Amino acid sequence: MSTELRTRNVSKFFRHNGEFDWNHISPADYKPGDDSWKGVSRRVFIGETGESTRFHLRYFEVEKGGYTTLEQHQHEHVVTVLRGRGLAVVGCKEFELGFGDVLYVSPNDPHQFRNDNHDEPFGFLCVVNAERDRPRQADMAFCPICE
Amino acid sequence: MSTELRTRNVSKFFRHNGEFDWNHISPADYKPGDDSWKGVSRRVFIGETGESTRFHLRYFEVEKGGYTTLEQHQHEHVVTVLRGRGLAVVGCKEFELGFGDVLYVSPNDPHQFRNDNHDEPFGFLCVVNAERDRPRQADMAFCPICE
Numbered sequence: 375m376s377t378e379l380r381t382r383n384v385s386k387f388f389r390h391n392g393e394f395d396w397n398h399i400s401p402a403d404y405k406p407g408d409d410s411w412k413g414v415s416r417r418v419f420i421g422e423t424g425e426s427t428r429f430h431l432r433y434f435e436v437e438k439g440g441y442t443t444l445e446q447h448q449h450e451h452v453v454t455v456l457r458g459r460g461l462a463v464v465g466c467k468e469f470e471l472g473f474g475d476v477l478y479v480s481p482n483d484p485h486q487f488r489n490d491n492h493d494e495p496f497g498f499l500c501v502v503n504a505e506r507d508r509p510r511q512a513d514m515a516f517c518p519i520c521e
Numbered sequence: 522m523s524t525e526l527r528t529r530n531v532s533k534f535f536r537h538n539g540e541f542d543w544n545h546i547s548p549a550d551y552k553p554g555d556d557s558w559k560g561v562s563r564r565v566f567i568g569e570t571g572e573s574t575r576f577h578l579r580y581f582e583v584e585k586g587g588y589t590t591l592e593q594h595q596h597e598h599v600v601t602v603l604r605g606r607g608l609a610v611v612g613c614k615e616f617e618l619g620f621g622d623v624l625y626v627s628p629n630d631p632h633q634f635r636n637d638n639h640d641e642p643f644g645f646l647c648v649v650n651a652e653r654d655r656p657r658q659a660d661m662a663f664c665p666i667c668e
Binding site: 383384385386387388389390392394396419420425426427428429431450452454455456464465467469472473474475476477478479480481483499501503504505 | 530531532533534535536537539541543566567572573574575576578597599601602603611612614616619620621622623624625626627628630646648650651652
């Protein structure tokens with residue numbers, strides 16, 4: 375697939391090379407540098423390169439000891455685990471996640487993804503709306519799940 | 522998770538039981554009976570039970586000898602393979618798919634998913650817009666990919 379095709383709204387194939395690496399996709403930092411997260415990479419498959427979907431498909435990996443920002447926002451997350459194991463914190467609840475598990479994080483639920491102690495990276499697909507609000511630091515004093 | 526919670530817009534966890542079966546999700550037929558498809562099951566994780574996403578997440582499995590309808594439509598597909606191997610026909614092209622491969626089918630490209638000769642079911646996630654047009658039989662006389 376040429377760079378020109380890569381950025382058009384045409385059918386596209388991203389072959390998985392067997393080590394959680396894909397043709398035509400490079401990993402990037404999860405976010406610009408701040409100390410709210412650690413050891414997380416981000417790949418965007420669909421949504422930022424000419425596609426017309428109303429959603430984006432991304433893949434995140436969290437290395438041992440890493441974690442995403444503890445945050446909340448109006449838009450939803452739909453996560454499916456592809457690699458390793460990790461922890462999802464959603465409000466006052468914690469879920470141990472492994473291959474194939476599917477987690478829906480509903481609007482405004484505070485959440486974080488962690489890999490506290492697994493040598494294998496914790497890797498998951500995450501689908502979000504294309505149009506979405508900016509995340510904000512989570513207010514853990516109010517948990518919409520247990521209130 | 523209670524049935525009442527299952528249908529509300531709250532955070533939800535679908536645990537994978539290790540055999541491509543999940544808590545709280547039952548497989549259904551791919552479509553009402555017609556002879557355009559064979560041996561395909563469908564699970565809807567997100568989008569039809571109270572969630573507010575602008576997309577739906579589904580999981581399809583195609584048994585040996587099975588195939589989805591050869592069809593086309595304005596809405597896009599984003600497919601990620603979780604299980605087995607199979608073939609994607611997209612216009613005049615064919616892609617052999619296996620674990621982790623990601624395929625984007627752009628608007629109006631004719632397409633079909635097949636498992637011609639693998640004993641293991643060919644299983645994949647498929648994300649689509651929540652608001653979408655109805656599929657129609659594919660017109661293979663015109664292939665937008667090679668035209």
